[in-house]
Amino acid sequence: MADWSNLPEELLQLIAERLRFTFYLLRFCSVCSSWRSSVSLHPNPLPARFPVFSNVGTSRDGTFCLSKRTLFLVYPPPSLSTSNSDHHPWLIKVEDLRGQWGLRDPLSRYPIKIPRDFPTVLDFYNLPVVELGQEYVLNDVDFSPLNSLEDASSLYLEKVVFMWLNSKSQEFALLTIHVSGKLALFKSGDKEWTIIPEMPTPYDDVCVFQGQLYAVDSTGRTVVVGLDSGVRLVAEPVFGGDKKFLVESDGQLLLVDKYLSFDYQCLGAYDGFYDDVCFGCEQAVKFEVFKLDEEGKEWVELKSLGDRVVLLGDDCAFSSSASGLFVSKGNRIIFRDDYFNDTAKEDGLGVFELNDDRISPISDYPGYCKLFWPPPDWLRLPRLRDQLEEQAM
């Protein structure tokens, strides 16, 4: 008689290992007591403090603390029909503030404000949730102790990637890009960051892919960073555009190359000033996508992402299938851009179509808009509570 609750522990562990994300593991442990006892429910807490870079130009002593933010797609409760287009998922970023949870805009660093009639707590236990990715931020712990969430924005704004080296021990590695454009590595037990001297051109992005630390520079030249601070070339440069992103899509590592044009925007004459107030503004004009050919050590251009959608945020890049987002078509890149920022309703988001190289504000794509703002109606109380109660019965 097949009884999944009696699966031998070693097999349960093998399944749990493939769940990859802490959130799924938590779900796994909540199923029944034999599943719970097969795996450790308490993942290692994130290491708390790191030294600041010794050569950022400040003499002040200080420490960074690491915080983790997870990108989730929250789906309506199973009892709600999926054929109703109002029952769409919601893309959110949740920050773990040492036991407290904060909501953030999924593609930026900013917190979001929720309408008053929404539930005070989003109950992840009872909602179908898919984890899309994680991002890590180094905040300066000594900076303004009275800060609110809004002020707690990290002093050090480069993207950081974090990796446990072994699920059983406390060993970890952190990789980020130093102000000089060089890579900076920090491992558990280190007293200070190691700045890796190798740098033909400044680095643009870092990521963890299949348990290894990857970094790409502004030409597209890509390396794997070893824990001994050595770098191994995995792909030659592609040159091309202005800003490179590394993103995992369906088990593959992709390179997204963003082409920018630099523009000025004018706010019109200001009180007391005769001239218009102008400021510089970067605007995305094109994207190219490449797939890694590890054997040939090159990036091979992809003409299509197929069903996939790539989302480029401030601190992370991730992907999903179009069907997972409840949108009809993939082969698109959603990105944040200064250019769209001046109109509040666009929320700084643009959409790039790979099949015809077209860029449009996200408002042209209602299906995509719904993923971001406003929060879906099904979340409104008391409907959600009723639905969840019905489900629990």
Place this chain on the structure above:
Amino acid sequence: MSSSVEAITVLSSDGDEFKITVSAAKLSKPLNWMLEDVCFSDDCDEVPTIEVNSKTLVKVIEYCEKHAPRANSGASDSDAEELKKWDIEFMKMDVKDILFHILMAANYLHMEGLYDLACQTAADLMKGMTVSQIRKIFHIKNDFSSEEQEQLRRQHPGCSFD
């Protein structure tokens, strides 16, 4: 064992006979040991029993026969791609009746490729599901007390909207 033998006969735990080619049987270490230990010539009527039920053994043998050419000779990338697609189709099976037994059989027969595939399939079935949905898929009863359940619920992220 005579090298002229190309296929062997094995018995399932239900007592049914199955044929499996020697090259496919090599995917499993215990089967491989059996090949070496047991006499498979025509005048020997000893048929080894494999502690796997018939329904599952059919699937296991199907997997072995499909993967044997690649495992024995290595294959090109396009073959690997094709095999991956085949695996996905192959794993579309009943969770309660077959997947469970495949997982147990792959473990018992030391077939790394198959239990890797079965574990991944089981894990993928859980992604995006709520706890009660997972219980439904795997036919598992909730055996937690209400206190334990509340404790587990509290460990899930609860996003406060204040």
